[in-house]
Amino acid sequence: MALGVNPGLFLNNPSSFRPEEAGYRPAILGTIQLIGGVILIIVPLGISAATYLELFADRTRWYNRIIELNIQNLAGVPSIVFGILGLAFIVRGIFDLGFVVAAGSMTVAILVLPTVILASREAIRAVPSSLLDGALALGATRLQAVRKMVLPAAAPGMLTGVILAVARAIGEAAPLLLVGAATFVTFDPNFWDGGYSALPVMIYSYAGRPQEEFHVLAAAGVLVMLVVLFFINSIAVWLRARFERTW
């Protein structure tokens, strides 16, 4: 066998009996969609939650203390619990989305949201208060001062939080199994409709097969996942560098 990567690894659909032709195509696309959805949810939600808690919330109020306590505790909850919650409330229940990528995105987003919030709060706290004071002393409203001074200054730190969250989200298999990521899909995923798979789930499936070739395929899948992770992180690092230059 020649050294080098067979493009079929990325481009082919999985096969249950021909490991030499089996690939990760639906799983890669599934993971990209899934993570895209996660980012769309966690960036606005995480940043606004952190901004509220750090700059607007009155800490002496009981409801703010409960929110704070919950966020800290949620960061330590096993991911499978989020999977069950996702199944009950997102796949079925209130949202009733069915077993689709969107449901997976929402579930994983909730799972990693505490990471984003905690990192973003840390980033906001690191912005010197003289910046806020300076803007307020000029007659800016609190909202203007926060939006134009504090948030741009905290943006690089917040992006670091998003990177950490995405790195975690990309490797999660347990909650996805519960919210419908199938182990065997031979078509491209659609965000709102139909079955999907994701890289860790697919790897798990290949690793569990009896044939030796599938085990090799699972190992290759891990490498593929690392490449996807690296790709997503590069975008984040690039964005971060851009933000740092403009403020």
Added chain:
Amino acid sequence: MEQAAKNEVFSLKDMSVHYGSSLAVDSVNLPIYENEITALIGPSGCGKSTVLRSLNRMNDLIPSAKVGGEVLYHGQDMYGSDVDPVQVRKVIGMVFQKPNPFPKSIYDNIAFGPQTLGMKGNMDEIVEGALKQAALWDDVKDRLKDNAFGMSGGQQQRLCIARAIAVKPDVILMDEPCSALDPISTFKIEDLMMELKKDYTIVIVTHNMQQAARVADRTAFFTVDTSRGEGSRVGTLVEHDETTKIFSNPSDERTLDYVTGKFG
């Protein structure tokens, strides 16, 4: 007796400040006159910065702070229920102890205030005017797009003054503006203050008595009152008068002790 003709910009009437349940400053009665420099001096913890920060409602940012008595601004109660602190800060600017330029270009530092407040007019002219008034234009006119952090400490502080001027305030409050600066930068800022008092009313908190003696028309001396029981440290206004009188012939012994360097 010429003071009688002067306009009172601020009148503090029996003003006090609490932080939570502890009294920080008590019964301050102080007039501040238009187009003068008023210096607030006194030892650490005497409440002079607290008084200063209550003049543009920056104390509101500390949730536990509570101002009692009356702070009148041109006869209007500044802590009245219908007064918006944001509006107050538009007309009463502030310069802080440590220069705090925004992490932006020199130009954007000045333009931030006018832009945020939606001021009309040519922004280039506003920026140039503010920098000229702060005697900074010649230093920076060729590098307006450079980051403000590349300036020296003294220049940064003058930039902060220019930034405050750019929104066309009525009063400029200065909280120990020279304490982080070298003597030459300090001299430049003092020079600038003398120039600015033609157009603005200036209130300055300073640790440096010579500075008060050099620039201020009137000086108010604060001290810490520890006589009110165990562990209590309440700031009080001892006296206020024309600067020359405070430094040569004060009416209170504590002022004399302080200005002659016996304590503090």
